Amino acid sequence: MQVEDKEINGFTIDNFNQHDLEVGKSQGTCPLCSSSRKPENRKAKCASYDWERGLGTCHNCDSTFQLHTYKRKGKAEKVYVVPDFTEGAIKPVRDKTLEWFKTRGISSETLAKLMVSIGKEYMPQTGNIENVIQFNYYVGGKITNVKYRDARKNFKLYKGAEKVFYNIDNIVGHDWCVITEGEMDVLALHEAGISNAISVPNGATLNTNNLDYLDNCIDYFEDKDKIILAVDSDAPGQALQAELIRRLGAEVCFLVDFEDCKDANEYLLKEGKEALKARISKARPVPLENVTTFRDIEDEVTDFVENGFKPGFQVGLENFDEIFSTYTGQFITVTGIPSSGKSDWVDQMVVGYNQNYGWKTAFASPENAPTYLHAHKLMRKVWGDMPSKHDIGKTKWNNVADHVNDNFFFIDMERYTLESVLRKGAELVKRKGIKCLVIDPFNKVRDVDCQTEDVNRYTMEYLTKIETFAKKYDVLVFIVAHPTKMYKDKDGKIEEPTMYNIKGGGEWYDASYHGLLVHRDYEKKTTKVKVLKVKFQNLGENQGEAFFTWEHRSGSFIPEVQPELDEKMPWE
Numbered sequence: 001m002q003v004e005d006k007e008i009n010g011f012t013i014d015n016f017n018q019h020d021l022e023v024g025k026s027q028g029t030c031p032l033c034s035s036s037r038k039p040e041n042r043k044a045k046c047a048s049y050d051w052e053r054g055l056g057t058c059h060n061c062d063s064t065f066q067l068h069t070y071k072r073k074g075k076a077e078k079v080y081v082v083p084d085f086t087e088g089a090i091k092p093v094r095d096k097t098l099e100w101f102k103t104r105g106i107s108s109e110t111l112a113k114l115m116v117s118i119g120k121e122y123m124p125q126t127g128n129i130e131n132v133i134q135f136n137y138y139v140g141g142k143i144t145n146v147k148y149r150d151a152r153k154n155f156k157l158y159k160g161a162e163k164v165f166y167n168i169d170n171i172v173g174h175d176w177c178v179i180t181e182g183e184m185d186v187l188a189l190h191e192a193g194i195s196n197a198i199s200v201p202n203g204a205t206l207n208t209n210n211l212d213y214l215d216n217c218i219d220y221f222e223d224k225d226k227i228i229l230a231v232d233s234d235a236p237g238q239a240l241q242a243e244l245i246r247r248l249g250a251e252v253c254f255l256v257d258f259e260d261c262k263d264a265n266e267y268l269l270k271e272g273k274e275a276l277k278a279r280i281s282k283a284r285p286v287p288l289e290n291v292t293t294f295r296d297i298e299d300e301v302t303d304f305v306e307n308g309f310k311p312g313f314q315v316g317l318e319n320f321d322e323i324f325s326t327y328t329g330q331f332i333t334v335t336g337i338p339s340s341g342k343s344d345w346v347d348q349m350v351v352g353y354n355q356n357y358g359w360k361t362a363f364a365s366p367e368n369a370p371t372y373l374h375a376h377k378l379m380r381k382v383w384g385d386m387p388s389k390h391d392i393g394k395t396k397w398n399n400v401a402d403h404v405n406d407n408f409f410f411i412d413m414e415r416y417t418l419e420s421v422l423r424k425g426a427e428l429v430k431r432k433g434i435k436c437l438v439i440d441p442f443n444k445v446r447d448v449d450c451q452t453e454d455v456n457r458y459t460m461e462y463l464t465k466i467e468t469f470a471k472k473y474d475v476l477v478f479i480v481a482h483p484t485k486m487y488k489d490k491d492g493k494i495e496e497p498t499m500y501n502i503k504g505g506g507e508w509y510d511a512s513y514h515g516l517l518v519h520r521d522y523e524k525k526t527t528k529v530k531v532l533k534v535k536f537q538n539l540g541e542n543q544g545e546a547f548f549t550w551e552h553r554s555g556s557f558i559p560e561v562q563p564e565l566d567e568k569m570p571w572e
Helices: 095-103 108-113 183-191 212-221 235-248 265-272 273-281 298-307 342-357 370-383 395-407 418-432 454-471 505-511
Strands: 011-015 045-048 055-058 064-066 069-073 116-123 130-139 142-149 155-159 174-180 197-199 226-230 253-255 331-335 360-364 409-410 434-438 476-480 516-523 526-534 545-551 556-559
Touching: 011 045, 095 370, 095 505, 108 183, 116 142, 174 183, 183 197, 183 265, 183 273, 183 370, 212 235, 226 235, 235 253, 235 418, 265 273, 298 370, 331 454, 342 360, 342 370, 342 434, 342 476, 342 516, 342 556, 360 395, 360 418, 370 395, 370 409, 395 409, 418 434, 434 454, 454 505
Parallel strands: 174 197, 174 226, 226 253, 331 476, 331 516, 360 409, 360 434, 434 476
Antiparallel strands: 011 069, 045 055, 055 064, 116 130, 130 142, 142 155, 516 526, 526 545, 545 556
């Protein structure tokens, strides 16, 4: 078998036949258990080899093992620190630590197979060097990161190392895998005979927008027909589950119900290995799209009865937040006369959402070219000032540059079409976790699949496709739309446009969840943002207005306090 440049499931073979088995044979001894069997059974052909998938299965010890080690194609975008251990620093689990693992249902054999070790490490939570458990993370057979856990259940990852899933090597070659929330759950599933289980490196929080480990490992899931999510049943675990479904796709995700147990390890202790394995096998698919039953939404109904409407997301500008907020899974139409600051205002909003909630944004902005100038505008807003040439390469420059690089993405195409933009947007949801998509302006991003000259019909089909995308991926979409009809008042000034001034205006007003007007008064040097429409009254104030001055150096909109109206009657 030629192994030069050989790929399996998108991964290049790094070490072909790492166990030195008989190449080409479909059956043979097991590298994990044969050497420990009785002398008369050591040469028994107890294992099956699948050389193309790179997996072996033992029918004696019920283990699976990799025939090859792999490396990912291409080079990492970032330079990461590789854990550097001196000789003897990684020690096998023993004594009291081993006894503790046994109380959690984890055997020494499982600890050895998953290369769990013990050591000493400085833990910032205690300010001391502590005895720790080391969960060693490997990629392509090479150590990539380490999770440390002390006796007080404090955790830390190896500083500067690449964040990846724990046990990620062991899902290569499988057409399905299990994702858990902790390394202990991976060990528990291994006890139950499920070796192709992985764990997120840093648990779950209610803010799940920064899944950089998923960005680093997304290619591992491209060949998976089934991804079982076995996360914790608490609120952070469910938030993580929702984000993984959004990123990986509902069509391949299956959900595990641990009943009254918190996670896989707790279920193992309560019910046993076979019951845990059966529980994983009964994972249910994510509920069908477009089909909803009461039980599917009972939690939401209950929450609404108890708490009412959930508050909308805000950009962090007090006067604007008083009149406007939004949910994700919707789209906002932004209009205004030319040079009124529409694109700049949208930039302000997405930077605000990023600062408040960690949301990442992708731009399809043909008119915001060249891209480096658009990136510079975002950098100024994040920086809060105009960076100079003297700042280049210094700490703040590097920090801001990294932030813009990691949170804002520019879709650059020779010819923009709605189909290609939405397709790239879906890819950026999965690979980078974007929560906002900006189309600026809509008339430069055409729907080539719509074969009609009827403006109203074209507009409705266009907006329906955007709405479908927003709902499917839980993304907030901004559409910048120029008015085509502009009128002057008796003083010769251009009147403020409405959504009806956009080509196909009636459809824009009917279909949009929200509408915003950005209008600049050059004489007063102020910019007004007016709410033309909010679909739900709890999210904003129809016809509400907020006024701003535009700060040149940072390119930011500064709220302007409007004088209170004198409501006294003439005779008072």
